[in-house]
Amino acid sequence: FIQALQLPQDERDKEQKAPELTEVQKKKLDIEETKKSLPIFPFKEDIIAAVREHQILIIEGETGSGKTTQIPQYLHEAGFTNDGKKIGCTQPRRVAAMSVAARVAQEMGVKLGNEVGYSIRFEDCTSERTIIKYMTDGTLHREFLSEPDLQTYSVMMIDEAHERTLHTDILFGLVKDIARFRPDLKLLISSATLDAQKFSEFFDEAPIYRIPGRRFPVDIYYTRAPEADYVDACVVSVLQIHATQPLGDILVFLTGQDEIETCQELLQDRVRRLGSKLKELLILPVYANLPSDMQAKIFMPTPPGARKVVLATNIAETSLTIDNIIYVIDPGFAKQNHFNSRTGMESLMVVPISKASANQRAGRAGRVAPGKCFRLYTAWSYKHELEDNTIPEIQRINLGNAVLMLKALGINDLVHFDFLDPPPHETLVLALEQLYALGALNHHGELTKLGRRMAEFPVDPMMAKMLLASEKYKCSEEIVTIGAMLSVNSAIFYRPKDKIIHADTARKNFNHIGGDHLSLLNVYNQWRDSDHSTQWCYENFIQYRSMKRARDVREQLVGLMQRVEIDMVTNVSETADIRKAITAGYFYHIARLSKGGSYKTVKHNQSVTIHPNSALFEELPRWLLYHELVFTTKEFMRQVIEIESKWLLEVAPHYYKPKELEDSTNKKMPKTIGRSQMTE
Ligand code: ADP
Numbered sequence: 036f037i038q039a040l041q042l043p044q045d046e047r048d049k050e051q052k053a054p055e056l057t058e059v060q061k062k063k064l065d066i067e068e069t070k071k072s073l074p075i076f077p078f079k080e081d082i083i084a085a086v087r088e089h090q091i092l093i094i095e096g097e098t099g100s101g102k103t104t105q106i107p108q109y110l111h112e113a114g115f116t117n118d119g120k121k122i123g124c125t126q127p128r129r130v131a132a133m134s135v136a137a138r139v140a141q142e143m144g145v146k147l148g149n150e151v152g153y154s155i156r157f158e159d160c161t162s163e164r165t166i167i168k169y170m171t172d173g174t175l176h177r178e179f180l181s182e183p184d185l186q187t188y189s190v191m192m193i194d195e196a197h198e199r200t201l202h203t204d205i206l207f208g209l210v211k212d213i214a215r216f217r218p219d220l221k222l223l224i225s226s227a228t229l230d231a232q233k234f235s236e237f238f239d240e241a242p243i244y245r246i247p248g249r250r251f252p253v254d255i256y257y258t259r260a261p262e263a264d265y266v267d268a269c270v271v272s273v274l275q276i277h278a279t280q281p282l283g284d285i286l287v288f289l290t291g292q293d294e295i296e297t298c299q300e301l302l303q304d305r306v307r308r309l310g311s312k313l314k315e316l317l318i319l320p321v322y323a324n325l326p327s328d329m330q331a332k333i334f335m336p337t338p339p340g341a342r343k344v345v346l347a348t349n350i351a352e353t354s355l356t357i358d359n360i361i362y363v364i365d366p367g368f369a370k371q372n373h374f375n376s377r378t379g380m381e382s383l384m385v386v387p388i389s390k391a392s393a394n395q396r397a398g399r400a401g402r403v404a405p406g407k408c409f410r411l412y413t414a415w416s417y418k419h420e421l422e423d424n425t426i427p428e429i430q431r432i433n434l435g436n437a438v439l440m441l442k443a444l445g446i447n448d449l450v451h452f453d454f455l456d457p458p459p460h461e462t463l464v465l466a467l468e469q470l471y472a473l474g475a476l477n478h479h480g481e482l483t484k485l486g487r488r489m490a491e492f493p494v495d496p497m498m499a500k501m502l503l504a505s506e507k508y509k510c511s512e513e514i515v516t517i518g519a520m521l522s523v524n525s526a527i528f529y530r531p532k533d534k535i536i537h538a539d540t541a542r543k544n545f546n547h548i549g550g551d552h553l554s555l556l557n558v559y560n561q562w563r564d565s566d567h568s569t570q571w572c573y574e575n576f577i578q579y580r581s582m583k584r585a586r587d588v589r590e591q592l593v594g595l596m597q598r599v600e601i602d603m604v605t606n607v608s609e610t611a612d613i614r615k616a617i618t619a620g621y622f623y624h625i626a627r628l629s630k631g632g633s634y635k636t637v638k639h640n641q642s643v644t645i646h647p648n649s650a651l652f653e654e655l656p657r658w659l660l661y662h663e664l665v666f667t668t669k670e671f672m673r674q675v676i677e678i679e680s681k682w683l684l685e686v687a688p689h690y691y692k693p694k695e696l697e698d699s700t701n702k703k704m705p706k707t708i709g710r711s712q713m714t715e
């Protein structure tokens with residue numbers, strides 16, 4: 036002890052620093068080794084040469100081969116960023132953009148946000164120095180507004196093209212057009228699967244570069260009968276694998292955060308009860324709203340003797356690759372947005388995946404060694420019930436947002452836009468009608484001044500309209516808060532299994548009789564008054580991270596409001612004005628109480644139900660506005676407020692006729708009808 040203390044200064048320094056240095060060196064070596072071991076590595080020079088030679092290149096390679104993380108680095112090393120221009124790479128998912136950027140920054144030994152950065156909606160982690168930029172496809176779509184020729188980029192890689200998200204599909208048309216008058220811009224379209232030929236044809240026969248994959252065989256197992264509760268079936272399967280199968284990590288595909296949390300709790304619970312009989316099991320979730328430090332955990336190597344189980348959404352299907360997965364559990368479902376162009380209703384629902392998806396999922400088990408995939412459905416279902424391919428988003432979702440963006444880019448003739456697969460005609464027409472009703476387009480289909488302002492906001496047109504309408508109703512402070520809270524909505528209230536009653540009581544304290552939007556406003560304002568305290572969140576069963584995110588989003592929205600010159604004012608006395616501003620944006624989402632206490636949408640008479648979590652669940656007001664529909668056992672309206680029918684004539688005179696809004700509950704229906712029938 037004493038001797039150690041008496042060591043001369045420089046000696047002690049050495050002793051402390053020496054191991055640290057080797058740690059860093061070791062890490063660097065590790066990274067070099069890993070990079071070299073990727074399937075793409077032997078083709079590095081080849082790929083660089085191909086990019087030099089061709090302006091547009093289609094790249095196809097098995098998931099995990101290194102396309103996303105390596106190609107931008109290769110091109111950077113080859114000098115494509117020398118003239119001060121950037122390499123851009125789009126991702127359909129936020130989590131992927133963040134996680135991949137973090138990885139590449141680490142590989143290049145730079146701080147995230149400097150040379151390597153990412154940009155996603157409401158969050159820009161880039162700087163003047165950024166030369167490799169990952170972003171969501173939606174973000175690039177918006178960048179066209181300020182930089183229509185992508186002048187600051189030397190290379191643009193449209194990645195995960197096979198996912199065929201709406202934004203990616205529209206980007207295809209936009210970048211193809213730009214490539215014509217910017218011969219110096221290199222375009223890469225990269226994809227995991229079989230669509231390469233189709234992409235090549237679209238991009239005027241651009242050459243296809245195939246990265247030979249390495250794949251080990253994966254044995255597929257089916258259940259004998261359909262599973263009634265697939266979350267429970269997942270839990271049982273994980274434990275069975277853990278108890279009976281050799282070590283190797285497990286990947287479970289679930290449909291969303293709620294399910295993942297339920298599954299996580301069930302698993303933790305059972306593992307705890309089984310005690311020390313089992314080897315260590317690390318349970319790690321990954322979904323879009325998961326904070327990034329938690330996301331990073333899924334990539335940490337599993338300690339020797341332990342097993343990791345990753346509970347993931349579709350994100351792990353192709354966007355993220357987790358090494359050392361040997362077992363995959365696939366219940367066969369995913370959450371999808373569905374739009375019914377007949378009723379104009381859009382809703383989020385859990386649907387069976389396609390065969391292509393099922394095969395991608397199974398493939399995740401065979402990256403490092405032979406693997407096993409457990410499908411929690413029958414072989415018969417796979418064969419007869421699953422579609423071959425997932426329908427591209429452009430053919431199944433509401434196009435309001437996309438159409439507004441295209442109009443803002445000056446693209447007026449949407450029918451002749453260069454789509455890889457065109458959207459259904461009626462969906463396009465409906466989007467135009469909706470934008471017209473919102474006041475974003477005039478009757479020639481041209482963007483109005485209001486429409487131009489709406490396009491400034493990276494939100495859907497209804498929310499943009501709501502934000503702008505707050506000017507008229509003098510409640511911009513409140514509406515911006517509501518907009519921010521709705522943007523993070525699913526993860527605000529915390530409901531741990533062992534404290535459900537406490538959590539629900541806490542939640543009820545925020546309830547506002549006007550409806551859920553106002554309850555959310557209460558939550559935010561009380562949190563703000565607590566000085567944004569973590570303790571307050573803890574005591575009130577509120578997720579602190581979500582609130583922090585709401586605060587970030589709010590700040591950005593305030594900035595955008597200033598940009599379109601709307602003053603931030605508050606209206607504390609009248610919640611009716613706040614609700615009118617909301618109605619000005621969401622007048623499409625109106626339901627009316629009908630006989631027997633059920634709700635029907637006004638225009639199309641579809642049955643809808645108030646979500647049990649709502650403050651109005653037991654109130655049953657005559658007229659309701661809902662924020663969104665979620666389909667589980669039936670169509671649930673999530674986040675509802677009470678409105679007055681006459682407001683609809685005030686905010687949407689083009690859309691509603693007084694006759695449609697006559698209050699059926701005022702008429703003495705059954706008797707009168709009966710009598711008049713008798714007399715006739
Ligand atoms: P592809 O785009 O071809 O599917 P990627 O470039 O995404 O392949 O992945 C290449 C490798 O990088 C994989 O082994 C993956 O596990 C690793 N990787 C990607 N992101 C991270 C991360 N955030 N942390 C650690 N490893 C990562």
Ligand code: MG
Nearest residue numbers: 102103353354
């Ligand atoms: Mg990738």
